[in-house]
Amino acid sequence: MSAPTYDLGKLHGGLRLAAHKQESTASAITDIPLPAQLMLPLQQHAGEPAQPVVSIGDRVLKGQVVAEPDGEMGAPVHASSSGTVVAIEQWPVSRRFGDKAPCIIVATDGHDEAFPPWSSGDYRAMPPADLLLRILDGGIVGLGGAVFPTAQKLMQARAMQADYLILNGVECEPYISCDDMLMQQHAGEIVGGAQVLMHALCIDACLIVVESDKPEAIRRLGEELAAASDERVTLKQVPTIYPSGGEDQLVQLVTNREVPSGGLPTDVGCVVQNVGTAAAVYDWIVRGEPLISRITTVTGDGVASPVNVRARIGTTVADVIDGAGGYRDNPRHLVIGGPMTGKAVSTDEVPIVKASNCILVLNDAPQAGTELACVRCGECAAVCPVQLQPQQLHWYACADDEHKLREFGLIDCIECGCCDLVCPSHIPLTADFRVAKGRIRELADEKARAERARQRFEARNERLEREHAERNAELAQQKETAKAAGPAAIAEILARKRGDKNEDDGA
């Protein structure tokens, strides 16, 4: 394969937002002390929840698998420290639908005793297919927030023969700086992870993309790349515009290839991984440590000292904030994720999961004024990175017009929130679109269900008809046979039938 040339594309719209990152990047990553209890949700990835393979009372070790993936899409869950399984029950979590989810609760014993680490020797000696299966065992999922199981994504990319590996270090959402700090302090792991991923994918072109407002991260990555002297890896800066770190947006930005509607980056030959994911792959494949901790940004005006922390998966937000210096003033909102796409939760009992890149605590609610009718100013369309017309979608969402919503690309909405920020009428567009999407999905499900029911009904009718016809044919056949045998035979049959009847009566 020839050396890749990167054709730069342009992102439509987007916003320049106040970064609010310097608050949390002033000091180094700190470790959160081991909590007394770890809440390990069974579902920390896209796909089906994992199935527990431990029971209450079991002793588990750090890095031991406690839940195995179920079905094709999924990832195992590992115990983040040693201790005893005390419960497997519903616990508050941060996720899109529902407030609680089944978790394995582990009371830690403080020894932090590790499961015997796996050692493969040099991964470069492994066949790529085996390496992919190995990555699956590490419980690694996309750490940028979408938590797509990494192994499945890589397998898909292998099948589609992707030619670019893109490591996403853009981190365009305000306040979040965990990737920035990772790049500053662990650039070597990222470069190493890129090499593992390239080997697994049989790709020899990797692009590490970083937003221009992270000079220190760029410098450190540059040093590591120079030290590794791996010509396959290129470092690329992109301008600081939200949401250039969206997966499809990033592909468009650095390769000028558009991911087709409803498709994946692999459809245009790209596979995108977050830099944190690459480092996690390195930690697992080279060091033998599965994904049991992650770097999280603790920030916002509601925390005493904004900082990046490394916390064990399963540590509650309350414990993390405690370990990071505590709350300040009267925090009103707790957001898991960034200010644009993060989810507000009602309690700090939710655990840190693989997706938790940021804990944002806000004292004051960002006050949107009274909602007015849309004045069709079109600013929402001007900033939409997917070039949708939110002003039109808004109308069709109000009218619940499924056909028009599809036609105007509601499904393509990436829910970045840009339209909300520029709407002079303060319409909660993103939230409305989220609801409308759910509604469309529901309708599609309903339709599918109705279709399945119709098919079942028709199949049953067909079967009944067929059976009926077969029976008739059989009877006709019998009649024919009897006729052919002549009157004597018929009399004999009738006599036998009468005999049967008499026997019945006698009994």
Add this chain to the structure above:
Amino acid sequence: MRFERRDAPHWAPRVDVASMMLQVLGALVPAAIVHVWYFGPGLVFNLLVAAIFAVAGEALMMWARGRQPEAALRDYSALVIAALLAFALPSLTPWWVTATGALFAVVVAKHLYGGLGFNIFNPAMAGYVVILVAFPMHLNLWVGPRMGDIDYQHLTIVQTLAFTLTGNLPDALTFDAVARATPLDVMKTGLNNMATTVEIRANPIMGDFGGRGWEWIGNFLAIGGAWLLIRKIIRWQIPVGVGLGLLGPATLMYLVDPGANPSPGFHLFAGATILCAFFIATDPVSAATSPKGRLIYGLGIGLLIYCIRTWGSYADGVAFAVLIMNMAVPAIDRFTRPRIVGHAEESVNRG
């Protein structure tokens, strides 16, 4: 610890309708001052009358529709309608004329169509056209512009106010003494009488390009418009469209026969061209919604203004041009949808 929940994004919106409307009003202030300098204090009285009736009409309709009247008044959109209407009227306009326009604009064109965000037609222009049809002679009462080299009858503030309130001039004055034909009228009448543009332009009221006073009001409207562009309250597509649509054919015709066709400079500065380009046609509610659509919408308005001025019976054609293009908006929107990222070009616009 417990927290309040709300939907993402957790970030305050950057703009609101009220501040946009206030900025539009602010952008009109320099031109208003120039207007008063050249044509006397009439504009101020017209503004007051229009504002009172527009706001009263808005409050009444909100009450009638079972909503909070003060909620609608807080967005200042009624004041913008009033200001645009007042700018379109001659400085000497009796209050009932202005009131009719303002009430029609707010009550019928805006609220009967569903209020802010739902009106199909530009309310100020709908109100203006109603006046044009109901009180045609009143829209000709333009006083002469202030100028050193020709005499003009100066009306005092009190006299102007008295006219606004009663529709009567002071006893000693006649309409002929104070009123002047507008440059657009002079041009139209002159051309109809087979005069050449050079002869017509000899009239000192014609100014350098588009008429004494008018061209300076135009300059300051353009400054206000430029400020709105910088503030991103409006985008460039509609002003540029109106300009190209009007000046394109005007330039062409002028090059073909400069004697029988006024110059593009005249078309630009005379009448309400610049007011239309930056303030009237840019009303987002009744305009096309995509960037390409807005360019087409503006082009259509400019072209229609040219046609009405050149071949129509009205001297200016801004109001009709805008209202006609308002009707074309659904069609324009349908055929100018942007291609959604990730979709093939041909799958869009199939409607």
